[in-house]
Amino acid sequence: MSASQGLREWLLAEEPTSRRQARWASWYKGWLTLRSNTLAMLGLFVLAFLILAAIFAPLLATHDPFAQDLGQRLLAPGENGHLFGTDSLGRDIYSRLLYGARISIYIVALVVMVAPVVGLIVGTVSGYAGGWIDVVLMRVTDIFLAFPRLILALAFVAALGAGIENAVLAISLTAWPPYARIARAETLTIRNSDFIHAIKLQGAGPFRIVTRHIWPLCISSLVIRVTLDMAGIILTAAGLGFLGLGAQPPSPEWGAMISEGRKYILDYWWVATIPGIAIFAISLAFNLLGDGMRDVLDPKEDHS
Amino acid sequence: MADTTHGEGRRASSFPPWLKKTLATLATVAATILGLLFVTFMIGRVMPIDPVLAVIGERATQAQYNQTFRDLGLDKPLLTQFWIYVTDVLRGDLGESIRTGQKVTTDIARVFPATLELATLGTLFGVVLGVPLGVIAAVRRGSWIDQLARFVGLIGYSMPIFWLGLVGLLIFYGILGWVAGPGRLGIFYQGIVEPITGMLLIDSALRGEWAVFRSAFSHIILPASLLGYYSLAYISRMTRSFMLEQLGSEYVITARVKGLSEWQVVWGHAFRNIRIQLITVIALAYANLLEGSVLTEIIFAWPGLGQYITTSLLANDMNSVLGGTIVIGTIFVAINIFSDLLYRFFDPRSK
Numbered sequence: 001m002s003a004s005q006g007l008r009e010w011l012l013a014e015e016p017t018s019r020r021q022a023r024w025a026s027w028y029k030g031w032l033t034l035r036s037n038t039l040a041m042l043g044l045f046v047l048a049f050l051i052l053a054a055i056f057a058p059l060l061a062t063h064d065p066f067a068q069d070l071g072q073r074l075l076a077p078g079e080n081g082h083l084f085g086t087d088s089l090g091r092d093i094y095s096r097l098l099y100g101a102r103i104s105i106y107i108v109a110l111v112v113m114v115a116p117v118v119g120l121i122v123g124t125v126s127g128y129a130g131g132w133i134d135v136v137l138m139r140v141t142d143i144f145l146a147f148p149r150l151i152l153a154l155a156f157v158a159a160l161g162a163g164i165e166n167a168v169l170a171i172s173l174t175a176w177p178p179y180a181r182i183a184r185a186e187t188l189t190i191r192n193s194d195f196i197h198a199i200k201l202q203g204a205g206p207f208r209i210v211t212r213h214i215w216p217l218c219i220s221s222l223v224i225r226v227t228l229d230m231a232g233i234i235l236t237a238a239g240l241g242f243l244g245l246g247a248q249p250p251s252p253e254w255g256a257m258i259s260e261g262r263k264y265i266l267d268y269w270w271v272a273t274i275p276g277i278a279i280f281a282i283s284l285a286f287n288l289l290g291d292g293m294r295d296v297l298d299p300k301e302d303h304s
Numbered sequence: 305m306a307d308t309t310h311g312e313g314r315r316a317s318s319f320p321p322w323l324k325k326t327l328a329t330l331a332t333v334a335a336t337i338l339g340l341l342f343v344t345f346m347i348g349r350v351m352p353i354d355p356v357l358a359v360i361g362e363r364a365t366q367a368q369y370n371q372t373f374r375d376l377g378l379d380k381p382l383l384t385q386f387w388i389y390v391t392d393v394l395r396g397d398l399g400e401s402i403r404t405g406q407k408v409t410t411d412i413a414r415v416f417p418a419t420l421e422l423a424t425l426g427t428l429f430g431v432v433l434g435v436p437l438g439v440i441a442a443v444r445r446g447s448w449i450d451q452l453a454r455f456v457g458l459i460g461y462s463m464p465i466f467w468l469g470l471v472g473l474l475i476f477y478g479i480l481g482w483v484a485g486p487g488r489l490g491i492f493y494q495g496i497v498e499p500i501t502g503m504l505l506i507d508s509a510l511r512g513e514w515a516v517f518r519s520a521f522s523h524i525i526l527p528a529s530l531l532g533y534y535s536l537a538y539i540s541r542m543t544r545s546f547m548l549e550q551l552g553s554e555y556v557i558t559a560r561v562k563g564l565s566e567w568q569v570v571w572g573h574a575f576r577n578i579r580i581q582l583i584t585v586i587a588l589a590y591a592n593l594l595e596g597s598v599l600t601e602i603i604f605a606w607p608g609l610g611q612y613i614t615t616s617l618l619a620n621d622m623n624s625v626l627g628g629t630i631v632i633g634t635i636f637v638a639i640n641i642f643s644d645l646l647y648r649f650f651d652p653r654s655k
Contacts, residue, residue, distance in 0.1 A: 142332070143339035146637050148595040148629075151613065152343070155629045158617045159347040235464050239599050242466050243614055258467055262603075265470050266478040273474075276467030283462035 033296045040292020046285035054101035063092035065099045065252050074268045085270045087260060093271065096252035097278055103253045104282060107168055107237045108230060114172040116226050119179020120218060124210050126180065127187025138184070145177040150236060157245040164253075167246040171236050175229065182225055186218045220297040227290035231283035238279050254279050325648070333641055338390070340633045344626040345389050349382075398627035403619045408627035411612065416631070417502025418488060419601070419608030422528055423593040425505075429532025430539050430593075431586055437536070438543025442551060443570055453540050460537025465530065465596060469603035472526055484522040486605035493519045527604045534596060535589040542585045543578070550574040580650045584643035591639040595632055 012029075016022035034040055053060060062081065069090035077085040077093075084093040126137040156170035190196060191214075199209060240246035241255025249256060254275040261272030356372050364372075373379060377388055392399070398408035441453035476483045484490060488504060493516045497508045505524065508517040550556060551574055559569045598610030605611070609628055616624035 139332075139335060140339070143336050146336050146633070146640055147340065147343070148591075148632050148636050150595055150598060151629050151632050154598070154613065154617060155344065155347050155625055158620075158622065158625055231462050235462075238464050239466060242464075242599065243602070244618065255464070255466075258464075258470070262470060265474050269474055272467070272470050276464060276471070279464050279467065280462055283464075284458060287458055287462050 030296045034292050037292040037295060039288045040295075043285040043288030043290075043292065046281055047289065050101050050282055050285070051105060053098055054105050057095075057098040057102060061092075061095035061098050063095045065091060065095040066250050067091065074264065074271065076268075077270050077274075084274050085268075087257070087271050088264060091250075093257075093274055096257060097254070097275065100252040100254045100257065100275065100278070101282075103164065103247055103251065104234060104237070104279075107164060107171075108233060110165075110168040111172050111175060111233050111237075112226060112230075114168070115175040116179045116222050118172070119176040119181075120183045120215065120222060122176070123180035123183025123185075124187045124214050124218065127184040128191055128206060128210050128214065134184075137180070141177045141180045144174065145181075147174060149174040150239060153236060153240060154243070154245065157240060162245045162248060164247045164251075167237055167240045170240070171233055175233065178229075179222055179225060182221050183218045186221060187214055190214055190217055224290060224294045224297055227286055227293055230286035230290070234279065234283050234286070329641060329645065333637060336637050337634060340630065340637070341390055341393055342386070344629055344633075345386050348622055348626055393630060398630065399623035401616065401621055401624040401627075403616055403621040403624065408624050411624060412609065412627060412631055414502075415607060415609050415612045417499075418504075418606060419594060419597050419610060421503040421505060422524065422531065422597055422600070422606060422608060423590060425524060425528035426531030426593050426597075427535055427586065427590045429529055430535030430589060433532075434536040434539030435543050435582065438540040439547050439570065439575060441540065441544045442547030443566075445548070450544075453544060456533075457537045457541045460534050465534060466599040466603050468533075469527065469530055469600055472530055473603065476526055483526045484519065486603070488520065488523055488607060489516070490519040490523070527600050527606060531593050531597060531600055535593055538589050538592070539582075539585060543582060546578040546581050547574060550577050580647055583646055587639045587643040587646075591636050594635060 010021065011025050013021065013025065016025055034044075062083065069086075071090065072080060072082070072086050073088055073090040075082050075086045075090075077083065079085065082092050082094065084097065086092055087096070122137055122141065126134045126141075152174050153167070153170040156173060157166050160166040160169065187210075196209060196213065199213060204212075237246055238253075238255030238258070241253040242259045244256070244259065247253035247256055249260070257275040258272045258279075261268070261270075261275070265272050356369055356376065356378070377385055380388075396409055398412075400406065401408050401411050404411055437449070437453050437456070441450040444450060473485070477485045497504065497511055497513050497516050500507045500510055504520040505517060508514070508520055547570075551570075556569060556574055559573050564572070594609075597606075597608060598614065600606065601608045601610035602614060609632070613625055613628040616622075616628070
């Protein structure tokens with residue numbers, strides 16, 4: 001009790017005595033603001049719940065997600081111990097949902113590792129170098145920005161072949177330009193500030209300045225954008241899955257599950273409806289959390 | 305490419321500024337469309353399907369294979385192939401569809417009006433409801449209507465459109481029976497109306513076939529309102545933030561101090577200043593609906609461009625897929641440039 005009290009005081013000290021303390025304090029204050037936002041906390045809670053569900057899927061699942069049992073097909077929710085019923089091949093929808101959460105999180109993690117990183121590199125290089133490099137990189141960015149995202153992702157997947165990794169690649173290829181724009185705008189405002197000049201006088205080269213001093217300052221606006229984009233990424237991935245271009249059967253990807261249940265929608269509504277609720281929940285959670293984080297990290301704009 | 309830009313730069317001094325800007329815009333359009341074509345060209349090259357086999361089939365002889373290989377220009381260097389591709393597309397030749405056996409442009413001209421009709425009605429829905437909702441949400445900030453606008457937006461940004469379509473079908477068609485099911489027209493009304501524009505609502509009204517009109521309307525209303533919901537979410541959110549910006553500025557305070565009515569302040573002053581921004585947003589929403597209709601068309605068996613692209617995709621008919629991508633991409637670029645120009649000409653601040 002007294003230890004946590006001490007930690008709190010250390011975090012909220014008026015005058016931090018070390019760089020580490022200042023950094024932790026700013027994180028802690030951000031967390032306090034975020035915690036006061038009920039909806040953002042709800043989003044965080046839902047996400048934590050989904051991640052836990054994905055991790056512990058083998059323990060939580062009541063059935064094998066791939067086991068077919070044609071005698072038990074299209075059972076209504078609650079019947080014979082199937083919490084959310086069964087699909088057209090008699091597979092337990094609840095267990096498939098749990099394993100499907102793994103796929104969604106996997107897709108999101110892969111896209112997050114590619115698109116913002118590419119955008120960050122292109123944007124900062126473009127903003128810091130200026131001149132013809134800036135013109136060329138921004139023109140390329142504009143070209144990609146002017147493309148219809150879903151259609152382009154469709155065409156990419158069609159060319160590369162259906163599958164999760166190709167879907168991720170297609171989504172990333174169409175998702176990076178906004179990040180490049182943001183990173184460039186941030187770089188332009190930072191580039192001429194005094195502290196950059198000071199570092200330059202100390203002899204730092206462009207590579208060091210961009211990676212050590214500009215990147216860290218771009219992160220917060222990128223993180224907000226990524227969180228807000230996450231819903232769009234999930235919806236696009238689910239859309240590709242629905243069209244049969246993402247994860248392939250018998251994989252329990254949520255979009256593909258909706259597609260399988262589509263034929264039975266008028267008679268057996270739960271088969272297609274329940275995975276949709278899962279997609280909706282995870283997208284909504286990301287949107288709520290993203291809104292809350294924007295209020296914390298970007299207090300300049302008023303979005304209430 | 306590089307030469308022309310240099311040439312423009314040197315002679316620029318003798319051009320009036322508006323002409324220079326227009327030329328710069330045209331160069332941007334050209335570069336963007338060239339980039340789009342480059343991407344579709346590369347997609348066509350990296351795909352694992354042999355384009356020759358796709359044309360002649362599996363059982364052709366080696367001689368036939370070689371002949372077609374040369375006919376398709378595949379023996380030429382990649383850059384030459386790209387040049388041929390670009391000139392073909394610019395002449396309006398998108399190749400032939402393997403699936404339908406017709407020119408891709410003919411196919412697209414046939415299916416596009418259906419998509420256009422759906423997207424237009426959807427956008428109309430979004431504008432008519434979204435703009436007032438956004439304005440009122442900004443004026444009555446923090447009230448229940450503001451919360452409602454926020455809620456509408458959140459749902460719109462989080463709900464998979466194809467799922468909402470299915471649930472809509474289940475409720476309004478399956479359970480309530482208020483609207484017609486998938487498809488564009490009831491089976492008894494097919495082929496009665498000779499197409500004029502290809503848009504059934506307009507054609508049937510022009511020809512006075514009101515029974516057909518009613519059937520078409522009951523088919524389109526559900527997918528159009530679902531699409532409209534998505535543009536409503538976007539338009540109301542943007543309208544709200546534009547209005548908030550205006551309402552916080554000093555001229556609005558002056559107008560209030562002068563004693564103008566709230567109605568005049570809001571609609572006469574603040575709203576007048578966001579009109580151009582709004583048109584830009586509406587144009588973008590429209591472009592998004594053209595694209596967003598892909599998944600909706602699948603759900604509602606709507607015979608439009610989205611369904612054409614997806615069906616072709618599953619049949620490995622790459623000419624049609626890439627042709628559709630080029631058409632939608634070009635419309636996207638055109639709408640972007642259009643809203644950009646609009647901004648430049650009508651907003652005195654950008655001059």
